[in-house]
Amino acid sequence: MKDGVAVPEAVLCIPGPWVERADLTRQLVKANTGYIFAGMLLMDMKTSTSCELQMEARDERMLFAFKVAGPHWGxxxxxxxxxxxxxxxxLIGHGGSETNFAPLMHAARALLDAGGFGVKVESTGLAHSPETWRRxxxxxxxxxxxxACVLYLTGTDVYSCGMHNLGLKDVVTAADGTEDPVELLRAFTLYAFAEKADIRTGQTFSVASDAPVYRILEDEGVLYDASSLFKNPYGFWRLEPEGSEPATSTPARRSWWKFRKH
Structure with a gap:
């Protein structure tokens, strides 16, 4: 639990060349990854941190899924x-903080070193190439x-998705409320994460001293299914242009996916 909220699950997907478990075990050792695969766990032998590992058969939908989630390297x-x-x-572990999510990232890198073809953050819907993930x-x-784990989706409103992996609220703003709503949300979410900002309803935010000012309000955000890995239990902020009438938006549902930017 964090602040009375159950820590959300984080899941990473890595397709690879391994035919069976023994192949994966051998490649982890051969590549000197520092990880061992025992039982249902992938363990970092140096730190003793571990995460659950599930190995599934080839999935014919995988290339399409990665192209949808990773158009920037499609x-x-x-x-x-x-x-x-x-x-x-x-790879299955906990989100809710960088402390939880970073070990999952390193475990995925070990699988890339053992021959994996890419990483898809299932708890965001964003896929990355091996080179980018190593960076x-x-x-x-x-x-x-x-x-690595936050993206932005545009429609009538623009939303972030993935901040629950870091234990923070996502954010939404009207698409026509600023010239570049994606960059506004990117700046806000990075500020919230990097500065560990104590954000409260009614505060204001601006990307620069001479830039437009936005008031921060609570928002219902996107109504995902209860079982969705995208669901953010910490909630949403809304950025409203200072001086405008508060929005009376209807919470968006999964059909809100129109265009995605990373």
Missing amino acids: QTDEMTRIENHNSVIY FCGDLHLFSVHE
Whole structure:
């Protein structure tokens, strides 16, 4: 529990060439990853941290799923390799903080070193190439975990998704309320995470001293199914342009997915 809220589950998906468990075990050792696969757990031998590992058979939908979740690298050779996967690994752990999520990231990197083809953050709906994921793991001190697990979706309103992986509220704003709503939300969510900001209803936010000012309000946000890995138990903020009438929006549902930006 965190602040009376159950810590949400975080799940990473890594397709790879492994035909069976023994193949994965051998490749983890051969690549000198520092991880061992025992029972249902993948363990970091140096830190003794572990996460649940589920190995599933080849999934014919996997390439399509990665292309939808990773359009920024959809035309690359790395994406094409996913078509040749023999199995799919799911790493299961806790979100709710960088302390929880970062070990999952390192575990996924070990699977990439053992031959994995990419990483999809199931608890966000965002996929990354092996090269990009390795960069994230090396740049955690630069707040790269935020880039790894938060995305932005546009429609009538613009939403962030994935802040629950870090234990924080997501945020929403009207698409026509600013010239670049995605960059506004990116700046706000990064500020909330990197600065560990004590954000409260009624406060204001601006990306610069001479930029437009927005008032921060509580919002119902997106109404995901109760079992959805996207559901944020910490809630949502709404950014309203200062001086405007408060929005009386109807909470969006899954059909709100129109366009996604990372």
